[in-house]
Amino acid sequence: MTAPNSFRAQPDDRGHFGQFGGRFVAETLMPLILDLEREYTAAKADPAFQAEFDDLLEHYVGRPSPLYYAERLTEALRESAPDGMGAEVWFKRDELNHTGAHKINNCIGQILLARRMGKTRIIAETGAGQHGVATATVCARFGLPCVIYMGATDVARQQPNVFRMKLLGAEVVPVTSGAATLKDAMNEGLRDWVANVEDTFYIIGTAAGPHPYPELVRDFQSVIGREARAQMLARTGKLPDLLVAAIGGGSNAIGLFHPFLDDADVKMLGVEAAGEGLDKRHAASLAGGAPGILHGNRTYLLQDEDGQITEAHSISAGLDYPGIGPEHAWLRDIGRVDYTAVTDTEALDAFQLLCRTEGIIPALEPSHAIAAVAKVARAMPRDKVILANLCGRGDKDIFTVADALGVKM
Amino acid sequence: MTRLANAFARAADQGRAALVTFVTAGDPTPGATAAILDALVAGGADVIELGMPFTDPMADGPAIQAANLRSLAAGTTTADVLAVAAAFRARHPDVPLVLMGYANPMTRRGPEWFANAARDAGVDGAICVDIPAEEDDSLGEALRAAGLGNVRLATPTTDAVRLPAVLEGASGFLYYVSVAGITGLQQAATASIEAAVARLKAATDLPIAVGFGVRTPEQAAAIGRVADGVVVGSAIVELVGRHGADAAEPVRAYIATLKTALVAARKEVA
Numbered sequence: 001m002t003a004p005n006s007f008r009a010q011p012d013d014r015g016h017f018g019q020f021g022g023r024f025v026a027e028t029l030m031p032l033i034l035d036l037e038r039e040y041t042a043a044k045a046d047p048a049f050q051a052e053f054d055d056l057l058e059h060y061v062g063r064p065s066p067l068y069y070a071e072r073l074t075e076a077l078r079e080s081a082p083d084g085m086g087a088e089v090w091f092k093r094d095e096l097n098h099t100g101a102h103k104i105n106n107c108i109g110q111i112l113l114a115r116r117m118g119k120t121r122i123i124a125e126t127g128a129g130q131h132g133v134a135t136a137t138v139c140a141r142f143g144l145p146c147v148i149y150m151g152a153t154d155v156a157r158q159q160p161n162v163f164r165m166k167l168l169g170a171e172v173v174p175v176t177s178g179a180a181t182l183k184d185a186m187n188e189g190l191r192d193w194v195a196n197v198e199d200t201f202y203i204i205g206t207a208a209g210p211h212p213y214p215e216l217v218r219d220f221q222s223v224i225g226r227e228a229r230a231q232m233l234a235r236t237g238k239l240p241d242l243l244v245a246a247i248g249g250g251s252n253a254i255g256l257f258h259p260f261l262d263d264a265d266v267k268m269l270g271v272e273a274a275g276e277g278l279d280k281r282h283a284a285s286l287a288g289g290a291p292g293i294l295h296g297n298r299t300y301l302l303q304d305e306d307g308q309i310t311e312a313h314s315i316s317a318g319l320d321y322p323g324i325g326p327e328h329a330w331l332r333d334i335g336r337v338d339y340t341a342v343t344d345t346e347a348l349d350a351f352q353l354l355c356r357t358e359g360i361i362p363a364l365e366p367s368h369a370i371a372a373v374a375k376v377a378r379a380m381p382r383d384k385v386i387l388a389n390l391c392g393r394g395d396k397d398i399f400t401v402a403d404a405l406g407v408k409m
Numbered sequence: 410m411t412r413l414a415n416a417f418a419r420a421a422d423q424g425r426a427a428l429v430t431f432v433t434a435g436d437p438t439p440g441a442t443a444a445i446l447d448a449l450v451a452g453g454a455d456v457i458e459l460g461m462p463f464t465d466p467m468a469d470g471p472a473i474q475a476a477n478l479r480s481l482a483a484g485t486t487t488a489d490v491l492a493v494a495a496a497f498r499a500r501h502p503d504v505p506l507v508l509m510g511y512a513n514p515m516t517r518r519g520p521e522w523f524a525n526a527a528r529d530a531g532v533d534g535a536i537c538v539d540i541p542a543e544e545d546d547s548l549g550e551a552l553r554a555a556g557l558g559n560v561r562l563a564t565p566t567t568d569a570v571r572l573p574a575v576l577e578g579a580s581g582f583l584y585y586v587s588v589a590g591i592t593g594l595q596q597a598a599t600a601s602i603e604a605a606v607a608r609l610k611a612a613t614d615l616p617i618a619v620g621f622g623v624r625t626p627e628q629a630a631a632i633g634r635v636a637d638g639v640v641v642g643s644a645i646v647e648l649v650g651r652h653g654a655d656a657a658e659p660v661r662a663y664i665a666t667l668k669t670a671l672v673a674a675r676k677e678v679a
Contacts, residue, residue, distance in 0.1 A: 014543065023543050024512050026468045028564040028589050030541045031571055177474060178464065187467040194468065195590035197566055293512035293539065293547070294465060306487045307517030309464045 007261035015211020020326035023210040037212045066093045067231035072357040087380035091390040101392035102252045103134035109220030111138040114201035124203045125189040127182035128318035129161025131205030136170035146170040149188040151181040179311040206249025207325035210296030221255025240387035246368040248319035250328045252391035271372040273314035274341035281313035284341040285324045299326045315344035316364035346371040363392030412505035417616035426633035431642030433460035433476035435485025448657040452664025461510030470593035472643040491530045498531025509536040520551035534558025534581040582616040593643025596622035603635045626670030633674040
């Protein structure tokens with residue numbers, strides 16, 4: 001395949017990333033999607049919009065997030081690496097954001113768009129609850145009513161976040177259809193939206209869904225990669241050799257990767273959730289799926305030969321989704337980004353490793369990225385630099401982890 | 410003239426709207442669908458919409474969601490749906506049947522595969538809920554190449570600027586979704602339907618069938634006075650949900666009440 005002049009020029013004007021992406025929604029939503037696209041195009045060109053976004057990110061979210069050299073983790077990995085091997089591990093600390101994850105970056109951008117469009121009611125879906133909390137947060141900040149759809153299974157395993165959302169004034173609606181996880185919450189969000197098109201803005205939490213969502217979520221999350229690129233140059237005088245990020249829908253990963261896509265020497269690794277193993281229940285749509293159409297876009301999906309969607313599984317509620325953002329599907333097919341998958345067990349090990357070596361309790365989502373870092377760092381020379389996105393903190397996951405480790409709390 | 414065009418023309422000749430009926434294939438089992446389809450025809454249905462079950466029917470309300478899940482739980486496959494259609498065609502050479510469903514099951518093996526398989530099963534057209542006009546190359550082109558109707562949806566949010574794009578490449582009939590929402594829950598005011606149908610008729614010669622939330626003979630009659638067709642889905646699917654494998658007779662009886670109402674509807678006005 002011929003390499004394009006730039007990897008950063010997607011999507012096309014129909015919202016397609018190669019064969020992926022697009023606008024696969026019911027006709028009722030189509031005019032709304034087109035409105036949103038027009039409004040986003042105008043907002044991008046409006047310095048006042050960008051200024052308000054930047055101001056909120058700085059003073060409300062707490063950006064820029066630090067870039068951190070994980071010295072003790074690096075040393076720990078070197079102990080079990082061959083001589084001369086063991087790359088430096090650095091983290092982009094997006095878990096230090098207000099609300100504890102990268103999700104807030106996107107929510108700030110989208111609620112500013114909602115206000116521009118005169119929408120008076122906000123809905124969102126959530127898996128782990130991080131996007132739900134971030135959405136409830138910006139709704140409280142701007143005084144808009146907020147309804148969060150959350151799979152009943154996730155409600156049960158993410159109780160702290162459910163309580164946070166309620167404290168923030170959101171209504172949390174448990175969704176019982178299907179496996180009662182993120183996919184089903186998204187179905188219910190779309191059902192709400194199609195019935196309330198006049199006044200409602202749907203804040204989608206990942207870089208997926210119908211165009212222009214994959215593009216605008218990526219753009220709002222790209223603050224991660226822009227900051228990291230500048231910080232890395234300032235601190236080390238060079239770019240990192242490898243970027244690593246966990247992928248459910250893929251918003252933290254595309255946010256980190258996108259500003260580096262045209263830096264030919266920077267390799268990138270996206271980490272899907274291999275759950276119980278790729279031959280068992282998992283959530284790795286690239287490793288174990290095929291192209292199809294769901295939730296507004298064409299992308300890789302976990303599905304059977306008739307196109308029925310199969311249930312995803314991951315210990316991490318935030319990765320428990322049978323699809324992936326369309327730009328990742330494209331980046332994988334053209335070979336610009338590599339993708340791998342990490343099991344529940346490997347993620348749990350990495351979770352504990354980071355707790356003990358760095359005094360950082362990571363969320364289970366970036367624990368997948370850390371597990372992949374632990375594997376690849378040992379196979380890279382010591383003078384190489386890995387930059388991983390620490391996209392969320394683990395406070396919300398301590399009950400899940402305790403349960404998996406057989407600890408009664 | 411196609412079976413679809415014939416069905417609408419015949420109804421028009423008889424001074425009534427066509428009765429368009431929806432059931433989910435394979436609900437409650439693939440084997441039970443034939444008797445239910447026969448009951449639709451016996452009760453007086455003019456057009457059959459046969460739903461292809463999908464795990465994620467995100468445009469459907471509770472009734473049709475449940476029907477999708479019942480069908481999939483019974484093991485219904487795409488091959489089963491096509492076999493149900495082919496057997497229907499053998500029993501009912503003249504009753505038009507369109508497949509209705511979501512993009513992923515329809516395009517899993519490629520749009521050409523689906524269009525050709527549907528044509529070979531005697532299907533007259535397809536309605537895909539989540540492929541708008543903007544993504545026509547994902548299915549519409551293949552349907553037209555196979556000689557099948559590409560039935561598009563228009564909604565209360567389809568404004569005058571957008572309508573020509575929706576109509577471009579549409580065939581068979583135009584399905585007007587009278588409510589911005591999911592299936593089965595509410596019905597639009599008759600006045601707003603009348604205005605919408607007039608707007609659509611000014612823009613196309615295709616028959617206009619109106620649906621979403623139609624349950625009672627009175628509602629059907631009210632729409633039948635202004636539209637070329639009345640679509641009923643969730644109410645039938647609820648009967649199937651309640652009566653399961655014994656649903657054929659209750660479905661036939663219910664359809665007959667709708668048909669009687671449609672036959673009488675325009676006479677009452679006149």
